[in-house]
Amino acid sequence: SQQGEEDPQALSIQEGENATMNCSYKTSINNLQWYRQNSGRGLVHLILIRSNEREKHSGRLRVTLDTSKKSSSLLITASRAADTASYFCATGLGNQFYFGTGTSLTVIP
Amino acid sequence: DAGITQSPRHKVTETGTPVTLRCHQTENHRYMYWYRQDPGHGLRLIHYSYGVKDTDKGEVSDGYSVSRSKTEDFLLTLESATSSQTSVYFCAISEGGGRMNTEAFFGQGTRLTVV
Numbered sequence: 001s002q003q004g005e006e007d008p009q010a011l012s013i014q015e016g017e018n019a020t021m022n023c024s025y026k027t028s029i030n031n032l033q034w035y036r037q038n039s040g041r042g043l044v045h046l047i048l049i050r051s052n053e054r055e056k057h058s059g060r061l062r063v064t065l066d067t068s069k070k071s072s073s074l075l076i077t078a079s080r081a082a083d084t085a086s087y088f089c090a091t092g093l094g095n096q097f098y099f100g101t102g103t104s105l106t107v108i109p
Numbered sequence: 110d111a112g113i114t115q116s117p118r119h120k121v122t123e124t125g126t127p128v129t130l131r132c133h134q135t136e137n138h139r140y141m142y143w144y145r146q147d148p149g150h151g152l153r154l155i156h157y158s159y160g161v162k163d164t165d166k167g168e169v170s171d172g173y174s175v176s177r178s179k180t181e182d183f184l185l186t187l188e189s190a191t192s193s194q195t196s197v198y199f200c201a202i203s204e205g206g207g208r209m210n211t212e213a214f215f216g217q218g219t220r221l222t223v224v
Binding site: 048088101 | 208
């Protein structure tokens, strides 16, 4: 399988703290993306980082990519209760998107 | 929100019966995908389409077939449903696919239970 793996599988933090999730993947990629899924809903795209980029920011989100280690991290700063969700990385290659198994984030008010 | 609609949203069916799930988009995107989501497995690709009448298999295609007769509709058929196909099914669309640095937009999902 070309699926990525997120780490940790579950994360629980207090509101206001930072949350860091990691993603490892197996093959070369065109890009890596992060998605959020609220309970019972479809996935929503958060941010895309291209294979030739090392870091990208979007609001409270910071994504890094290390293609030599085949890994990426997603940092959510100053977390809020509304950030409670599952987060998935996805690698874009060819026609397809390959999704990881997800990190479940709980932000405690 | 991207114009993507899945139907039905919930379905309970009996083992051995055929089931068809529909994905409809209004974005005119070239790529359409069917994923299933199961605890511990994340999202796994069943089939995808890269144009009208152009489809290809994904990671878990056994027991499933698809059809795309027009740009806006992508149908997923379980020819003879089994309990192992109980899952949440998601349709996704993309303008450029994985290589073009474009994102995927997801439908709200269909919860299918095979009893």
